[in-house]
Amino acid sequence: MDTIASNEFKILFTGPMGAGKTTAISAISDQAAVSTDVINTDLDQCEKELTTAALDYGQIALPDGSCVRLYGTPGQERFRFMWPILMKNAAGVIVLLNGEHQELEQHLEHFVQAFGEGRTLPMVVGVGRLPEDDHSRLERLAMKLEQRGIALPIFDADVRKHDDVLLLVDALLCLIEANDTGRMEA
Amino acid sequence: MTNRRLAFVGLGADTTSACLSMLKIMDGRSSVGWTQSEPDDADVLFVAHDGGANRKHWENGDKPCVVVYHNTEARPAARYTLPHPFRVMQLIGVLEDISSALGDTASATRAKAPADKPQDETFGHSLKNLLEAPANDDSLYRSRGAQGHLYVAPASGCYYIDPGLHQQLRSKDLSLSALEEVNDPISNQLARRPIFELAWFTAQHAHEALAPWLAPAGQFKLKRWPNFGTVRSDRVYLSLCALLTRQACGREQLLEHAQCNAGQLDRFLSACSMSNLLISDSNAPAPAPQVTNVNENGRFGSLIRGLRSRLGLSS
Numbered sequence: 001m002d003t004i005a006s007n008e009f010k011i012l013f014t015g016p017m018g019a020g021k022t023t024a025i026s027a028i029s030d031q032a033a034v035s036t037d038v039i040n041t042d043l044d045q046c047e048k049e050l051t052t053a054a055l056d057y058g059q060i061a062l063p064d065g066s067c068v069r070l071y072g073t074p075g076q077e078r079f080r081f082m083w084p085i086l087m088k089n090a091a092g093v094i095v096l097l098n099g100e101h102q103e104l105e106q107h108l109e110h111f112v113q114a115f116g117e118g119r120t121l122p123m124v125v126g127v128g129r130l131p132e133d134d135h136s137r138l139e140r141l142a143m144k145l146e147q148r149g150i151a152l153p154i155f156d157a158d159v160r161k162h163d164d165v166l167l168l169v170d171a172l173l174c175l176i177e178a179n180d181t182g183r184m185e186a
Numbered sequence: 187m188t189n190r191r192l193a194f195v196g197l198g199a200d201t202t203s204a205c206l207s208m209l210k211i212m213d214g215r216s217s218v219g220w221t222q223s224e225p226d227d228a229d230v231l232f233v234a235h236d237g238g239a240n241r242k243h244w245e246n247g248d249k250p251c252v253v254v255y256h257n258t259e260a261r262p263a264a265r266y267t268l269p270h271p272f273r274v275m276q277l278i279g280v281l282e283d284i285s286s287a288l289g290d291t292a293s294a295t296r297a298k299a300p301a302d303k304p305q306d307e308t309f310g311h312s313l314k315n316l317l318e319a320p321a322n323d324d325s326l327y328r329s330r331g332a333q334g335h336l337y338v339a340p341a342s343g344c345y346y347i348d349p350g351l352h353q354q355l356r357s358k359d360l361s362l363s364a365l366e367e368v369n370d371p372i373s374n375q376l377a378r379r380p381i382f383e384l385a386w387f388t389a390q391h392a393h394e395a396l397a398p399w400l401a402p403a404g405q406f407k408l409k410r411w412p413n414f415g416t417v418r419s420d421r422v423y424l425s426l427c428a429l430l431t432r433q434a435c436g437r438e439q440l441l442e443h444a445q446c447n448a449g450q451l452d453r454f455l456s457a458c459s460m461s462n463l464l465i466s467d468s469n470a471p472a473p474a475p476q477v478t479n480v481n482e483n484g485r486f487g488s489l490i491r492g493l494r495s496r497l498g499l500s501s
């Protein structure tokens with residue numbers, strides 16, 4: 001992580017198929033996300049027509065000439081080999097989950113663990129489509145992490161709403177800043 | 187009215203301040219008035235269960251000792267005990283037992299104490315007590331306000347509220363009565379909402395910025411993040427959470443880090459505490475590590491500022 005060039009800033013979006021990675025990146029990217037969506041042949045995992053085959057890419061150009069790069073990991077398991085490559089030099093990762101999914105808890109464990117549990121890089125979790133009649137679901141997820149000594153921001157977020165995406169990004173930026181604080185103390 | 191003195195030995199400041207604020211609530215409602223004193227002058231002692239030799243010393247003396255233990259521990263073998271965190275009624279109960287043992291007229295104590303709970307127990311206190319109790323409480327509790335009722339169902343993690351009242355809850359103190367157990371059926375006109383939200387907004391808009399049970403000089407750390415998807419707030423809170431999940435901090439450090447005012451910080455700490463997210467340690471003020479305002483000095487300082495401004499996030 002210490003090798004990041006000061007003008008390169010990469011934010012990753014990850015999560016299972018259909019969680020909203022492409023939607024979230026498109027919401028804040030200068031141009032619509034460059035995605036390589038193809039017809040989904042894995043309707044068992046998620047009933048949607050299109051899925052991102054390789055990865056999503058978006059960028060936000062800053063006035064001083066630097067650029068924030070946004071990457072979305074592909075949803076399908078067979079592209080998992082790309083995760084460590086994408087993680088390299090990333091400033092932080094946003095994990096998106098589908099709160100309706102039967103395997104929500106497993107997805108949380110899986111992605112949180114695969115991307116370093118917030119220890120290797122700052123991590124924020126956004127959960128969409130939480131059922132209206134189960135208000136403790138999100139809290140239970142947070143407590144699950146707490147039991148393992150992990151305290152990550154975990155919010156309900158509908159990534160179709162611009163403000164919800166901004167909340168996730170802003171929390172991530174705060175974590176990055178707090179990490180810098182710690183580093184300077186050391 | 188009989189006046190009695192009590193003293194605390196080896197207890198954290200949050201325990202003693204909780205106890206003192208409850209005594210304030212009871213003041214004038216009991217035939218015994220309680221004031222705090224030094225242990226040597228006291229009639230009754232509250233001692234920490236893990237107080238070691240100190241506990242032994244006072245327990246072997248002739249003054250009644252209330253052994254305060256954490257509610258996750260087994261009840262210690264002692265005549266008077268109190269699990270922490272405790273409710274007003276538990277405190278009243280143990281003090282009544284003691285004052286009757288001391289020869290105060292117990293009936294007089296009871297006569298003036300209200301039948302179920304003190305009238306001035308605040309809504310905030312009653313909610314905090316409910317939230318700290320074991321999660322399997324499937325009773326229903328009601329609070330009355332001038333503009334309507336709300337109901338809290340701890341086991342299901344939700345509360346029920348009139349939609350109009352709900353709007354107000356987000357922006358101001360509703361002056362609600364303390365929660366009391368009821369058997370009412372819940373009207374389907376009421377909105378069902380997460381308890382976390384009620385706890386958060388109650389502390390946010392409470393009269394006192396820093397909750398009376400928090401020690402101003404304490405060290406604080408967060409167990410979990412609040413769900414800011416439900417309780418929207420500004421950057422200051424995100425920034426405080428980011429630091430407080432990394433390390434324990436005192437209020438001074440936090441003010442420095444988040445560049446906010448003391449009132450805002452105190453409301454944040456109170457809301458986290460009410461929502462059961464905060465660990466506070468009033469006993470061990472750690473040497474304050476230097477916290478620098480990162481916005482200026484971090485590796486990504488200017489990049490983050492630029493990105494926030496591009497995204498329309500306030501700076």
Ligand SMILES: Nc1nc2c(ncn2[C@@H]2O[C@H](COP(=O)(O)OP(=O)(O)OP(=O)(O)O)[C@@H](O)[C@H]2O)c(=O)[nH]1
Pocket residue numbers: 015016017018019020021022023024048050051052053074075076127128129157158159160
């Ligand atoms: N109701 C609801 N729909 C959502 C939410 N988030 C995303 N969606 C929808 O879910 C669908 C899938 O979103 P995508 O952005 O394609 O998901 P993805 O993570 O890129 O999926 P893959 O590329 O297949 O891995 C879209 O139709 C979104 O509009 C949410 O919070 N609530």
Ligand SMILES: [Mg+2]
Pocket residue numbers: 021022023035051052056072075
């Ligand atoms: Mg996609």
